[in-house]
Amino acid sequence: MPNYQDIIEAIASELNNVKEKGTVASYIPELSKIDPNKFGIHLVDSQMNHYSAGDADELFSIQSISKVLSLSKCFALVGDSIWERVDVEPSGDPFNHLSLLEFENGIPRNPLINAGAIVVADILVSNLENPKDEFLYFIRQITNDDSITYNEKVAESEKNTGFKNIAAANLLKSYGNLENDVDEVLDFYFHQCSIEMSCKQLANAFYMFMNHGKCQRGKTHLNINQVKRINALMLTCGFYDEAGEFAFEVGLPGKSGVGGGIAAVFPDKFSVVTWSPGLNQKGNSKLGMQALEKLTTKTSQSIF
């Protein structure tokens, strides 16, 4: 087994010297205030050993990384019927393009682009009594940490400026692929994205994706087939228009968020999360991508 602690410390130290750290997301006002120099990395191996470097305990907005968690909750609740309302193919488009929706009659290409995640949110709203409470409970459970919560300011901020998401939800509604009220679904969706977690907490949450669906508390949330599917989706669709590049450079299933986080897993081996707020042109964390590329190179571990 590689010496993970040495490796991630070396990575943190190498990246410390990189000057071009990308651009902090500005379209959500609340996110634009983050210090671009923050950098954290946390790895949990299959034995639940923890390895940390940098700002790994600091909270950040998980944003789109939440899509994997809402998809998991949804998949666990309704099973394969989810695939009647959202497809599983890479989109070949930026994360916020609505064009394909129109050519495909309101069926989003996959659950990890915004339109797909909004459909997933709609299914959760239909199937949970108190969607926000129950989703948070699920997150706390798989993370084994009851301190995790929504950031109401960030949720509010997106409600007031998330025009593309409002457009996407209304377009889905016009195609009959949204059961609930647009506002209700978006309220849930904006809250889900606003959750704040640290690298460590997120790495704990993603532990189940490398552990056959069983979380650190020992509870099985997804069966083996479901986990395989979610991992496949992360690999093919987890990085917007840069999914191919990530599979190519890193070779692990993963998911990024505009808050600067990236969560990735190596089945049976580890779950790892990086955080660096500066984004590249495709909207993925610039240093996070580099950190994970270094990790798979230094450990010679990749699914390919």
Place this chain on the structure above:
Amino acid sequence: MPNYQDIIEAIASELNNVKEKGTVASYIPELSKIDPNKFGIHLVDSQMNHYSAGDADELFSIQSISKVLSLSKCFALVGDSIWERVDVEPSGDPFNHLSLLEFENGIPRNPLINAGAIVVADILVSNLENPKDEFLYFIRQITNDDSITYNEKVAESEKNTGFKNIAAANLLKSYGNLENDVDEVLDFYFHQCSIEMSCKQLANAFYMFMNHGKCQRGKTHLNINQVKRINALMLTCGFYDEAGEFAFEVGLPGKSGVGGGIAAVFPDKFSVVTWSPGLNQKGNSKLGMQALEKLTTKTSQSIF
């Protein structure tokens, strides 16, 4: 280690009873004459043990599976400079759509869609003295079999009916992304697609992709990074508009061809090839997809 022989025999037997075998490709007249009841499967493990069932020794037209082999030859020749002329992202489009070319100024989305493979063919034509001879030599070498050859009738057949490919090549030329004469590049491309191989031969050829770039003769054709990249491309782009579904159902890097073949690899474990001429609506072998899904389920082996 799973008992591969028992497993693939069970698969062949189960699929023998399936009535809906898909539709044999008719757009290339020469291919439409194949018996739809043919079925073969061949697996080579990392120790070079061979496991076979059905028509695994019968020759078929490898068609698009050849794109992985031409990409490998090209990557070995020119290294990363290839990525200046072709991207690495899934296309989210059927295999023969030209639309994206226009929005992306003549840079194909990836080397496994037709337009991308034509660019790869152009690079080979520029860099090889006798492209067709040298490419065939490469195939024979990695397969360890000097009997492999082009089917001139199939190549001719595509030359006379491959209008979409001719369109794609001319569009690439109009964007300045084709160095050589359109006819010369297409002559090479149609020949590369016309190669005939058996399941066994193809499984041998793909052995190097699960063996860090080293073929069965012990020669290293690609370095580890290059193999990782090719495997990542197969996983994200190997099945046209059904790449996500394949990653999702099978979970292995692979490539299909309209001749009904599918080649897939499990890094460090095995290389496997199926052949069944009937295609599903997306242009991938219907029974081949099912056979590989059964294989990963029965062996509980998947990269996810």
Place this chain on the structure above:
Amino acid sequence: MPNYQDIIEAIASELNNVKEKGTVASYIPELSKIDPNKFGIHLVDSQMNHYSAGDADELFSIQSISKVLSLSKCFALVGDSIWERVDVEPSGDPFNHLSLLEFENGIPRNPLINAGAIVVADILVSNLENPKDEFLYFIRQITNDDSITYNEKVAESEKNTGFKNIAAANLLKSYGNLENDVDEVLDFYFHQCSIEMSCKQLANAFYMFMNHGKCQRGKTHLNINQVKRINALMLTCGFYDEAGEFAFEVGLPGKSGVGGGIAAVFPDKFSVVTWSPGLNQKGNSKLGMQALEKLTTKTSQSIF
């Protein structure tokens, strides 16, 4: 001069026998209740002589025909600066497609598709103190009829079901091409579409487009150049994806609405309005198209 009364009576009588009257719009619940057998036609010539047949005095929902009137009010108010926010080219797309917006950075193709009309509504909201009152005043003035008013039920109905328009407005907002609150702009837009007028009233309102911008009360609302431009826009963009067909069959500048109305003008000769609630597949009144084609054939009058 042709005998207009005889001609339109002949047209009304011929169309009375047509059995395939198209389908009444159902996406706005309030509109779906209309009797599909209604048919009216009204023509005003340059001398203000009136010719009528069928249900020409019955009120119907003018819907998209209002876009020409809001554009006129807007053009009169802000002049050519309007063209910085909306283009003047045909869209080559169905009326409600958002795709082009994304490829053109939020600049709608023309002011007669929904997205363009929403931008025009936004300009009016910015430039009028009481947008709804002042717009209604303008309509009453050019029509010379103070009884015209909004149908609050229809406006409300669209507010609750006009998801594509809400999507379009939010997409425009995301591109910075909407100054005001999305809800405020849509409230104005849904009201403008809900106006009810008879064939006769609409023919009076469109009189100014064949009379160099001067309405029947003798007031000049648009200068000659502005009228020329609006007529050119109606000819090239007035019928969604069927603009070419209308120019081709009818050869007059005109505008249709999903309420079943069509208004058209022959510069210096006449203004004419038809109403028949059944729509063809492109969303234009089926019998209305036929009536106008008969009119230009029978009068041998067409701008071509």
Place this chain on the structure above:
Amino acid sequence: MPNYQDIIEAIASELNNVKEKGTVASYIPELSKIDPNKFGIHLVDSQMNHYSAGDADELFSIQSISKVLSLSKCFALVGDSIWERVDVEPSGDPFNHLSLLEFENGIPRNPLINAGAIVVADILVSNLENPKDEFLYFIRQITNDDSITYNEKVAESEKNTGFKNIAAANLLKSYGNLENDVDEVLDFYFHQCSIEMSCKQLANAFYMFMNHGKCQRGKTHLNINQVKRINALMLTCGFYDEAGEFAFEVGLPGKSGVGGGIAAVFPDKFSVVTWSPGLNQKGNSKLGMQALEKLTTKTSQSIF
């Protein structure tokens, strides 16, 4: 009646001072050698009076203007059956975009974009015994001038560099919308575009479009309905992605070519041709557009 001679001389003189004359087309090598300072204008009124200014007798390559003439020949030969293979709607796309072809199953949007004109060429090749000879004969007849001929160098030049047109023809073939050999159709198409005419000759050729289908020799080539349809097509589709702008600025049916020519007609009044080789960004003659805008303004004549 306006004093046409004074008006066009004034226009020629005003445009003489314009410094930004646009860019001469360079994609066809033969065309790039033209002197950008050339300017000609020629008008024929309904009485066959001629008015001329500048280089109105100098030959230039008519290029896409030929599409209106081939469409006329084709329409006269096969009647409305032409519309089964090509539509009549504006494209909303640059002249050489192939994307729409794919979304519309090989039916070009209209006969004045390249793909549509290639279908028209195919119909002519199918219906004429000696297509090139008979088409030239037709041109000479409607122009009343037997000196008109193809420029073989230009035709050859396009054959060697017209990759987008070759792509379009092959795409049409792949959709079954090309009956003849791709090379044969393109040979005809490249020849038709290579015809050289002066402003005067072209104005004579277009005389029939303002004269109900009857040419100056008194022969009727198209019936009134057919002329109306061709004029409607010119107005809605004659200027690629700038058709709306032309209808808007000039208000006449017309057609431009990359050789710098523009032909336009005012039904019953006049036929006019301008020539200035510099193009604007949309591929239409920069000064030609201005000249015609001035003409309709100065004569106060527009169909709107």
